Structures are given as structure tokens and as C-alpha cells.
Amino acid sequence: MLDKHADYIAAYGSKKDDYEYTLSEYLRMSGIYWGLTVMDLMGQLTRMNQQEISDFIKSCQHDCGGVSASIGHDPHVLYTLSAVQILSLYDNVNVLDVDKVVEYVRGLQQEDGSFAGDKWGEIDTRFSFCAVATLALLGRLDAINMDKAVEFVLSCMNFDGGFGCRPGSESHAGQIYCCTGFLSIAGQLHQVNADLLGWWLCERQLPSGGLNGRPEKLPDVCYSWWVLASLKIIGRIHWIDKSKLRSFILACQDEETGGFADRPGDMVDPFHTLFGVAGLSLLGEGQIKDVNPVLCMPEDVLERLGLHPDLLS
Amino acid sequence: MSGIEETSNVSSEFQEERSEEEVEEEIGYEDPFRYVFYRDRKEWADLEPVPQDDGPNPVVKIAYSDKFTDVYDYFRALLKNDEKSDRALLLTAEAIELNAANYTVWHYRRVLLQALEKDLREEMRYITAIIEDQPKNYQVWHHRRMVVEWLNDPSEELEFIAEILSQDAKNYHAWQHRQWVIKEYKLWDSELEYVEQLLEEDVRNNSAWNQRHYIISHTTGYSDPAILNREVQYSLKQIKKAPHNESVWNYLKGILQDLGLSSHPGLLEQILELKETHCSPYLLGFLVDIYEDFLENTLEHHEEVLSKALELCELLAREKDTIRREYWSYVGRSLQTKYGSSDSSTTTSAPGSDSGSKPLSH
Numbered sequence: 001m002l003d004k005h006a007d008y009i010a011a012y013g014s015k016k017d018d019y020e021y022t023l024s025e026y027l028r029m030s031g032i033y034w035g036l037t038v039m040d041l042m043g044q045l046t047r048m049n050q051q052e053i054s055d056f057i058k059s060c061q062h063d064c065g066g067v068s069a070s071i072g073h074d075p076h077v078l079y080t081l082s083a084v085q086i087l088s089l090y091d092n093v094n095v096l097d098v099d100k101v102v103e104y105v106r107g108l109q110q111e112d113g114s115f116a117g118d119k120w121g122e123i124d125t126r127f128s129f130c131a132v133a134t135l136a137l138l139g140r141l142d143a144i145n146m147d148k149a150v151e152f153v154l155s156c157m158n159f160d161g162g163f164g165c166r167p168g169s170e171s172h173a174g175q176i177y178c179c180t181g182f183l184s185i186a187g188q189l190h191q192v193n194a195d196l197l198g199w200w201l202c203e204r205q206l207p208s209g210g211l212n213g214r215p216e217k218l219p220d221v222c223y224s225w226w227v228l229a230s231l232k233i234i235g236r237i238h239w240i241d242k243s244k245l246r247s248f249i250l251a252c253q254d255e256e257t258g259g260f261a262d263r264p265g266d267m268v269d270p271f272h273t274l275f276g277v278a279g280l281s282l283l284g285e286g287q288i289k290d291v292n293p294v295l296c297m298p299e300d301v302l303e304r305l306g307l308h309p310d311l312l313s
Numbered sequence: 314m315s316g317i318e319e320t321s322n323v324s325s326e327f328q329e330e331r332s333e334e335e336v337e338e339e340i341g342y343e344d345p346f347r348y349v350f351y352r353d354r355k356e357w358a359d360l361e362p363v364p365q366d367d368g369p370n371p372v373v374k375i376a377y378s379d380k381f382t383d384v385y386d387y388f389r390a391l392l393k394n395d396e397k398s399d400r401a402l403l404l405t406a407e408a409i410e411l412n413a414a415n416y417t418v419w420h421y422r423r424v425l426l427q428a429l430e431k432d433l434r435e436e437m438r439y440i441t442a443i444i445e446d447q448p449k450n451y452q453v454w455h456h457r458r459m460v461v462e463w464l465n466d467p468s469e470e471l472e473f474i475a476e477i478l479s480q481d482a483k484n485y486h487a488w489q490h491r492q493w494v495i496k497e498y499k500l501w502d503s504e505l506e507y508v509e510q511l512l513e514e515d516v517r518n519n520s521a522w523n524q525r526h527y528i529i530s531h532t533t534g535y536s537d538p539a540i541l542n543r544e545v546q547y548s549l550k551q552i553k554k555a556p557h558n559e560s561v562w563n564y565l566k567g568i569l570q571d572l573g574l575s576s577h578p579g580l581l582e583q584i585l586e587l588k589e590t591h592c593s594p595y596l597l598g599f600l601v602d603i604y605e606d607f608l609e610n611t612l613e614h615h616e617e618v619l620s621k622a623l624e625l626c627e628l629l630a631r632e633k634d635t636i637r638r639e640y641w642s643y644v645g646r647s648l649q650t651k652y653g654s655s656d657s658s659t660t661t662s663a664p665g666s667d668s669g670s671k672p673l674s675h
Contacts, residue, residue, distance in 0.1 A: 022378075022381060023412055023414075025365075025415070026412065026414050026415040026416055026417065027414075068417075069416075072389055072392065072417070073415075073416070073417040074416065074417045074420050076416065118416075120420060120423070120455065120459070122451070122455045158523070158526075158567075159526055159563075159564070159567030159568065159570075160563045160564075160566075160567050164523075165485075165489060166489065166492070166493075168492050168496075168527045168530075168531075169485075169488070169489055169492065169523075170485065170488060170519065170520050170523040170524075171523070172485065198640070199640065200563070202637050202640050203559060203637075205636055205637070207636065209636075214483070214519050214520075215517070215519040215559040215560050215563070216483075216517045216518070216519055216559065216560070217483070236640075238639050239637065239639050239640040239643070240639075241636045241637070241638075241639075244636065
């Protein structure tokens with residue numbers, strides 16, 4: 001089926017999915033990152049047009065250094081990370097003015113250590129992750145106040161061992177991925193209560209084998225990434241029933257069109273396709289390249305960059 | 314990264330969108346109120362529409378729906394000219410209606426609201442309507458927060474959020490906003506009552522349990538034994554109503570773990586009683602946690618308690634919670650390693666696993 005998925009991604013946007021493609025312009029940079037990463041994991045990155053994408057990214061960097069989702073959109077840390085991830089796949093981050101990117105990220109840090117997403121000030125632990133992931137890929141983690149950044153993320157740890165988007169926010173698998181990823185990059189994983197959090201994470205598995213993001217919610221293939229990667233980071237991935245999860249992920253494929261959907265029978269999209277394939281990689285699927293659980297990029301790319309974020313054992 | 318919860322936006326926008334047929338039908342009737350493209354409006358004739366630029370060599374050729382193209386071409390024109398006008402503000406509303414996740418349009422709208430010194434009360438009415446229509450979107454809630462901050466008036470918030478939660482009691486954005494309003498404007502007083510009401514309606518609402526913890530932590534705290542016991546008894550009562558409820562068990566463990574699960578007077582007895590009539594894998598797991606805490610903090614009856622704990626781990630792994638058998642085996646092995654004596658028999662130790670103890674952390 002991998003060839004079918006690759007065909008789906010390679011053709012995405014050029015067919016009649018036009019309206020959906022248009023509607024998702026506001027996240028285009030991330031969309032490209034999802035597509036390229038999954039292609040690389042399947043060994044098919046060369047089918048994508050590196051020059052066009054690099055030119056596109058270059059025209060999305062603003063004067064402040066931040067990168068926007070698409071041309072004519074405003075910069076944001078989410079799309080700044082996606083841009084740096086894409087360029088890392090191609091080993092040419094210098095398409096961007098790297099110093100300005102670093103300056104932009106540094107400027108988003110608040111007094112309490114948190115990070116805003118952009119100049120409008122929304123605070124979220126997702127942005128803490130985006131900030132350090134961006135800087136780690138650029139080798140510039142020294143640019144921010146790491147101690148304060150860690151302090152803020154830890155203040156988002158809840159009574160159940162999980163993390164939310166701000167202090168007090170409900171634990172949510174997506175946020176947990178961001179926070180454990182953050183702590184890994186910051187070298188602070190020992191601050192996590194791994195047994196307690198691991199328990200909360202493996203409780204996400206439903207009888208169907210799929211994973212949800214919070215108690216009493218429906219399973220979704222993207223949680224196969226958020227939950228599984230988090231468990232891998234804290235050294236407890238074996239607490240999931242792997243074969244049941246694998247069956248669930250495979251059931252989310254569309255055998256006719258290629259690609260993965262959020263759950264069996266729904267419409268596919270690149271987002272769920274990446275996380276389905278990445279989830280399978282974490283489960284040890286032979287034909288897929290190893291994926292790094294912290295940065296959601298092929299391990300060989302990080303190897304080239306000399307990046308080895310911590311994992312608990 | 315930006316996809317968390319946002320792909321659900323794309324599909325919810327799908328459902329909201331009127332079909333092409335509906336729009337065409339409307340135009341065909343020559344209704345005086347029919348939609349007029351911006352490119353055909355006299356009062357917009359001074360602007361040169363800016364077509365979508367997907368980059369120097371567009372990767373794909375995109376076919377847009379006419380209305381969408383028209384509106385966004387004119388939005389881009391406004392941005393290019395940095396136009397600050399009433400018509401620009403109206404256009405942002407159209408652009409938002411077509412794609413409420415487009416954060417650049419929201420930014421621009423805020424810039425316009427400030428530059429034109431618009432009536433923010435009216436903006437509150439506007440954002441209220443938008444959120445009711447599309448409650449699962451980061452931008453709309455962030456926008457509302459900005460307006461509330463500018464007005465410095467939270468008076469409508471609790472009621473509004475309650476209304477949104479009545480449609481989906483677990484809306485993550487709504488809960489964020491609610492926590493911010495309460496903390497920022499010190500509106501703690503009636504929140505516990507609200508949480509109880511929600512838990513009456515759905516005792517499995519994890520967001521409500523989280524909110525309960527939030528409120529109590531920020532007001533009375535849990536250090537007063539009377540408060541702690543009140544919460545323990547409240548939890549046990551909810552367990553009787555719905556024994557298979559992840560949230561209440563996580564809450565109970567969460568509030569007791571600092572002091573220690575085995576230290577709460579009478580708790581073990583109450584749990585053992587519940588085991589007879591309202592058993593669940595969660596209850597059994599909680600018992601293991603109590604026994605583990607006991608082993609950590611007392612020196613007596615170790616063998617007996619350990620044996621009970623190991624038996625439960627085995628039961629859970631083998632029968633009651635098999636999907637998590639690896640976890641339960643781990644727990645059993647850890648207990649055995651930490652508290653077992655060399656000649657106590659056990660059914661859960663893995664061969665050669667004792668080289669490094671892995672104590673359960675609390």
C-alpha cells in the first residue's frame with residue numbers, strides 16, 4: 001500500500017480536492033511538511049519539487065524573521081518550525097535568513113518563560129515546543145532562556161501526570177507530545193513522572209486498538225502519533241498493545257485513493273497520512289524509515305544534523 | 314504541528330458551506346438580494362484585485378470556487394494597500410465566513426478594529442455569532458479574548474461559554490477561555506457549582522473533572538483534611554453511579570497521591586466494599602496503587618500486602634485489562650523487585666528482570 005500512499009501525496013492539490021486545498025492555505029507550510037516528511041519516510045522524497053518548495057519558503061519569510069503559512073499570510077511560530085523542518089530534509093536551511101529566524105523565535109518568549117505563537121500573544125505549550133524544535137534544528141538553543149522555558153512547561157503538568165496548553169488546562173495527548181518533546185530537547189525528561197504519565201497514555205487505547213486523545217473521546221489515527229511518540233520518549237512504548245494498534249492504523253487507510261483518514265471509512269488527508277505512517281514506523285514497520293519521536297522527522301536526517309534528543313529508557 | 318484540532322476545522326467548514334447548486338440557484342432567480350461579486354461592485358472599482366500567488370512556479374494549478382476567489386482577491390488587494398476602512402472591515406467578515414481559520418484575516422480585522430476605533434460591543438456580538446457557528450477553532454476564541462481584554466469586561470463570558478459547552482461539554486477551546494476568564498477576573502465563586510451541574514449531566518466528562526481540580530486548587534486547596542475528605546467522598550459517590558469512569562479514578566488518585574493513598578482513613582475499606590458491588594479494572598488498579606503506597610510507607614504485613622497486590626496485577630494482565638497487560642506485568646515485577654523477599658513466591662516476575670529495580674514513582 002505504500003506506493004498508493006506516495007501516489008496520493010505526490011498528486012495532492014493537483015486534482016479535484018481543490019476546494020479543500022484552498023481552504024487549508026492558512027496552514028500550507030505545515031501541509032508541505034506533512035507531505036514531504038511522509039514521502040521521505042517512504043523513501044520517495046525525490047518525487048517532490050525541491051526547487052519550487054525552497055523558493056516558496058524563501059518568499060514566506062517576513063522582515064521580522066518569522067515565516068508564514070503561505071504568501072500573503074502573517075508569520076507564526078508554527079509555520080516557522082515547519083519551514084525549518086522542510087529545509088532540514090533538504091539540508092539547505094540557508095534558504096532562510098537563519099539569524100533572523102532565531103531572533104524571531106527569541107522575541108516570542110514571555111517573561112514567565114512561555115512562548116507566544118505570534119505578535120498577537122496567544123500562549124500555548126505547542127509554541128514552546130515549536131520554539132525549541134526550531135532552534136535545535138538550527139543549533140541555536142542558546143538563544144532563549146531555557147530555564148524559564150522549562151519552568152513554564154513544568155507548570156503545565158497536571159495531577160494526572162499529563163500536560164495541557166496552559167497551566168491548569170486539561171491533559172491532552174497532543175499537548176503531552178509537545179511537552180515531552182520539549183523536555184527531551186531541553187534535557188529535562190527526568191522531571192516527568194514517567195510511570196504516571198505512561199499509565200495515562202496507555203489508557204488512551206480503546207478496545208478497538210485505536211488511541212484517543214483524552215478520556216472518553218473517540219480514537220483518531222493522529223493520536224497514534226501523539227500518544228505513541230510520547231510513550232517512546234518516556235520509554236514506555238511497550239505498554240500499548242502494538243498489534244491491536246497496528247490493525248487500527250491499517251484500517252484507516254483508503255485502499256482506493258491511498259492515504260489515511262482519522263478513522264476507518266472517513267476521508268483521507270495528508271495530515272493523517274503522515275501520522276498513520278509515522279505511527280507504523282514507531283511500531284517497527286520494516287518498509288518505513290525510522291522516525292524520530294521527538295521531531296517527527298526521519299532519523300537519518302537528524303543523524304546528519306548530529307541531533308540526538310534524549311529518550312528515557 | 315498546527316494540525317491538532319485544526320483538521321476538524323477543515324471538515325466542519327465543509328459541512329457548513331452551502332453547495333454550488335444552492336448558490337447558483339440563488340443567482341438564477343435574479344433576486345434583488347442576490348450575491349454580487351466584488352469585481353462587479355461600483356464602489357470597489359478603485360481596487361485592483363490581487364490573484365492568489367502560490368509562489369514563483371506554482372506547484373499546483375488550483376481551481377477555486379468563484380466567490381471564494383473574488384473575496385480573497387479583494388482581501389489581498391486591501392492588505393497590499395494597507396487600507397484601513399469600513400469597507401475593509403466588512404470584507405474581513407466575508408473572508409472569515411468563507412474560511413474562519415485564516416489567521417491573517419483575523420489579524421487584519423483586529424488591526425482595523427483598533428485603527429477605526431470600532432464599537433467593541435458590536436464586535437462582541439459578532440464574535441459571539443461566529444463562535445456559535447464554529448466553536449472548534451483557535452482563532453475565533455483568541456479573537457474573543459482580545460475583545461474582552463480591550464473592553465476589560467468579562468460580564469458575558471461565563472454564560473456564553475456555558476452555552477457553548479451545552480452543545481459540546483468537552484470543547485477544549487471553550488474550557489481554556491473559561492479558565493482564563495475566571496483567573497483573570499477572579500470569578501471563582503460559582504464555578505464549583507457549575508462543575509457539579511455538568512458532572513450531574515455527564516459524570517464521565519473529563520474536562521469537568523479537570524475544572525474541579527482547577528477551581529479547588531486555586532481557592533481552598535486540598536490541604537484541609539475536611540476538604541480532602543469531602544472530595545474523596547464525592548468521588549466515591551460518583552463511582553457508585555458509574556463505576557467504569559476513567560476520569561473519577563484519575564481524579565481520586567491525583568488528589569491523594571501527595572499525602573499517600575494508604576494514609577487516608579477508611580479509604581481502603583471503602584474501596585474493598587465497592588469491589589463487591591461496583592468493581593471495574595480501574596478499581597482493581599486503584600487497589601494496587603493503595604497497596605503499593607502502603608508497602609512504601611509501612612513496615613508491617615509486607616508479605617500479605619505484596620501478595621494481594623501481585624495477585625491483582627496478574628488478574629488485570631490476564632483477564633480484566635488485557636490490552637494493558639504489559640503495564641500490569643511491569644507493575645507486578647516492580648513491586649516484586651522492590652518489596653519481595655528472596656523466598657516469596659510470585660507468578661509475575663519475569664526471568665532475569667532483577668538487575669535494576671524500577672520503583673513505581675509517586
